[in-house]
Amino acid sequence: MIPKNLTNRTAIITGAAQGIGKAIAIRLAEAGARVAIADLNLEKARETAREIGIDALALPLDVANAERVQNTVDECLNTWGRIDILVNNAGIVGRDVLVKDLTEGDWDQVLDINLKGTFLCSRAVIAPMLNQKKGAIVSVASIAGKEGNPSMAPYSVSKAGIICFTKVLAKEHLEDNIRVNCISPALIETPLLADVEPEQLDYMTSKIPLGRLGQPEEVAAVVHFLASDDASFVTGQCYDVSGGRATY
Numbered sequence: 001m002i003p004k005n006l007t008n009r010t011a012i013i014t015g016a017a018q019g020i021g022k023a024i025a026i027r028l029a030e031a032g033a034r035v036a037i038a039d040l041n042l043e044k045a046r047e048t049a050r051e052i053g054i055d056a057l058a059l060p061l062d063v064a065n066a067e068r069v070q071n072t073v074d075e076c077l078n079t080w081g082r083i084d085i086l087v088n089n090a091g092i093v094g095r096d097v098l099v100k101d102l103t104e105g106d107w108d109q110v111l112d113i114n115l116k117g118t119f120l121c122s123r124a125v126i127a128p129m130l131n132q133k134k135g136a137i138v139s140v141a142s143i144a145g146k147e148g149n150p151s152m153a154p155y156s157v158s159k160a161g162i163i164c165f166t167k168v169l170a171k172e173h174l175e176d177n178i179r180v181n182c183i184s185p186a187l188i189e190t191p192l193l194a195d196v197e198p199e200q201l202d203y204m205t206s207k208i209p210l211g212r213l214g215q216p217e218e219v220a221a222v223v224h225f226l227a228s229d230d231a232s233f234v235t236g237q238c239y240d241v242s243g244g245r246a247t248y
């Protein structure tokens with residue numbers, strides 16, 4: 001049974017048209033929240049919103065674009081009057097390439113979406129959360145951000161940046177009743193893995209002590225906890241959803 005502890009709460013989930021973000025949106029909606037599926041792929045976001053039901057919003061969003069981020073937050077505020085939860089989930093893996101062959105374009109693309117996007121979306125919700133004197137931000141980092149995966153430098157660095165950004169933002173708002181946390185999943189079965197080379201997939205799965213890929217719903221359950229008042233004494237943390245992979 002999913003606890004209905006998000007009734008009357010509102011949540012923006014970035015990159016929620018598919019994969020982990022979609023599972024998070026479904027989970028938070030099942031817990032009673034009104035959710036915004038904010039994604040680059042508006043058509044797919046609409047499909048997901050329809051699946052969730054009448055209260056779900058589908059909004060076009062490029063998290064790397066400050067103006068569009070502000071528009072999305074404004075639209076949610078106009079519709080709901082408040083934003084209780086932000087889940088920074090949108091992310092890309094980028095090209096599988098060694099640092100010696102990495103281009104500036106490869107680097108900028110991944111850092112802009114994964115790390116700058118997390119900054120821009122978090123910054124945009126702080127003002128309404130301060131007005132409400134309440135808020136929860138959960139960002140999706142990755143085990144790659146703790147360990148540093150070979151041939152995935154921009155991705156690993158962007159996720160390490162999210163873990164550090166989480167600690168900074170949490171410390172800046174300790175007295176404002178705004179909690180900021182992140183999670184670091186290991187390999188989760190989603191469309192994102194379609195672009196990962198089979199050898200890289202095998203290598204990453206072999207590092208998971210539970211011996212299998214995780215499911216998006218298993219990630220969503222941890223995000224739900226961190227977004228809810230059940231986690232009222234938890235801030236500035238990185239929770240692993242990694243099948244036992246991380247040792248710290």
Ligand SMILES: NC(=O)c1ccc[n+]([C@@H]2O[C@H](COP(=O)([O-])OP(=O)(O)OC[C@H]3O[C@@H](n4cnc5c(N)ncnc54)[C@H](O)[C@@H]3O)[C@@H](O)[C@H]2O)c1
Nearest residue numbers: 015017019020040062063089090091142185187188190192
């Ligand atoms: N799948 C895994 O194994 C895994 C492991 C660790 C962390 N993660 C992280 O989880 C998050 C979700 O991953 P997923 O596997 O569901 O990926 P996915 O590719 O299935 O979904 C990502 C979603 O983000 C959207 N998106 C991409 N760029 C965007 C942008 N600029 N603005 C807004 N939306 C954008 C896409 O349209 C898509 O709907 C990512 O941050 C990823 O790094 C995934």
